[in-house]
Amino acid sequence: MNLPDIQPPQVDWASGAFADGPLLSKSTRLRDLAGIFADEPARQQLPGEQVIYDVEMLATSPAEGELYTGVTHLYPGRVGGEYFMTRGHFHARREQGEVYFGLRGNGLLLLQNEQGEARLEKVFTGSVHIIPGFTAHRLINTGGEVLSALAVWPGVAGHDYAALANGFALRVMVSSEGWEVHHD
Ligand code: F6R
Ligand code: ZN
16 A cells, blocks of 8 residues: 655755745846836846846645745845845735745845835844735845745735835835935
8 A cells, every 4th residue: 555645845944945846936037127226227237137036936726715835035136225125015915914934144024004104124044024914015135145035925915016116115225334224
């Protein structure tokens, strides 16, 4: 008699790499991020094909009540004086929250509510971030290494990028201290 296959998906906590599939993956490149960074001419001078972040997800059900699990790998770098960051989004289903877990690297999670009030949380190995519903979120890599974070969120949450067409209320810029906040 064959034993049943009881092997679950596996993630390497140090790197955020999933051991094997089924996986969905998406690379976001500089050319996909027009208008996201403060210094648009600086973005245009950099190679458009450069990958800024990769997302790998387990291919699980999108049905109501089910959860997605994915890892974002945000590479180190700057556009002008601004650190590499994800596009950032509200969930299309605004009430749906999410949890991020810092795996490697150092950065910040920018959170912003529907009233436009923004705040930052440090992201580091072992950090846990409870993103409430009705809260936009963006990762920012302020370190010199890859910033990898595991996320778990409802399959029905979806993404609403358009609601942030005018950007977040604050930017994280390079400074002599490492980083500093600029308000737009
Ligand atoms: C899912 C989630 C993450 C992001 C990923 C890329 O709800 O928050 O998986 O989708 O970090 O960021 P965006 O989607 O803003 O390009
Ligand atoms: Zn999200």
